[in-house]
Amino acid sequence: MSSFIKKMHRRTIVQALIALPALSLFRALPHPSASSSDRPDADPHEIVEVSGWILKRSDLA
């Protein structure tokens, strides 16, 4: 393991591993509620249930 990696904070690595790939990888996926969330009149505060998550529609943007 390089000294660069050793010096990195463990949680920074976790953040990089989890959040960054997720952003690029999963944003491209079609979402079940995508059509309605794309509607200009869709309420961003509307509560939706997706894959067991109870979310605001704006979370899906």
Next chain:
Amino acid sequence: MIFDNYEAFRAANFIAKVCILGSGPAGTTVARKLGAAGIPVVVLEAGSREFSDESQDFYRGTTVGDFYFDLDITRLRYMGGSSNHWAGWCRVLDKLDFEPKAWAPDTGWPISRADIEPYLPEVHDILELPGFRPDVPISDDIRWIQLIKSPAVRFAEKFADELDKSRNIAVVLNTYATELTGDGKKVTGARLWSNGQDAGLFSADYFIVCTGGLENSRLLLWSNQRSNGGVVPNAAALGRYWMEHPTFEGGNAILADYGEFEVDAVNEAFFSPSLAAMERLQIMNFGIRLIEMPYAGIKRVIADLACTAPDMAEWAAYQLSQNLRCAAQLYVAWEQAPLASNQIVLSKTDVDHAGVPRIELHWKKSELERRTLREGLKLFGTTLAQKDLGRVRIADWITDSGDFPTDEETAGHHHMGGTRMGTDVTRSVVDANCKVHGMDNLYVGGSSVFCTSGECNPTTTITALACRLGEHLSKVVAA
């Protein structure tokens, strides 16, 4: 006075006006109330001072229906009863728990919470509790409630010295009341089993059955069978409407600020629905226990969230990187709908060493309860999202309507119902004063008189009801 066996008690020539069966929280509390009023009372305890496998064996039984604990594990048969293994969580049933609910048959008590509130200061002394704070509504639908972790008072340890010194209370150990005898108006005696054999009939003016939320029904069913209905003349509801608090991990939550809710020493916080929400969704009461999640588990939850809401996952990962606690497991315990089909019956094939039929417990969770679990988690998740307090993920087995897991908590070891309180003799066993319908001198103490279970642990309510029963009986006996 404490006697180690029935023979020693008999030699002491102690004359009791009241006979209490069982020395758990209910029996001990009623005895202390009566003793303080100057009424001579004997407490017959089937077990000894300490746990023993031989004594526990009398509690073996079988369960029909949903998976449940072994019946000789879920309760304790020695001085102090099941207070010897309770965890100490305390809360009194809610005001709404006493009220009938139009969407759930056989709910509602003949008393209200106001009837037991005068006894709560005594209960706080007995269970060593600080005062409860009022519930805090965090939305129209969800209340942030308080359960207090008491020192888990072991009744035998705490009160043994007081009982031993009492001139009015005689505790008799290793003395098992195998049946009550009665003539349809009065109990005429308790048949005893001591030292491995029949020890004859014991007489007193009044009898109070406080042998636990399973055993009370067993004793009365067997006594009634032996006396051709002479102990519980109106027995249609006897053994029925038995309830527990099913308890399962229902999902996870990512929280904006874990510190938003003041948590107890073990980092847990509790939430319940408002009556309006229960009414609107036609569900039962429930309690969501929020437990801080281990670090490794948090990563899995955030990774799962990234699949659905990447920005939210990014935020959660940032929270994690800042060393903030940001995720919790959600354990849900809920109120069971009272069902006559959930019942204790006597085994036709298996008896204990004294010849008393063992328990066959019929227990099954209903569709209303499954809906309570799912809608309750949705309600909690909706509140957290609307208030931007966090986000909830409901476990797959719940969203997929799968089977209940068999490797989780399952239930609370809370045995309620079987001799429920009421005014309709076809749907209850005891009246508002815990007196068996139609009997002049037979009372029942403990959670078997509960009409509904609410969502909270029963010991606080059991103790309050026992204080109330003790005070009532003090007046009745003195009259």
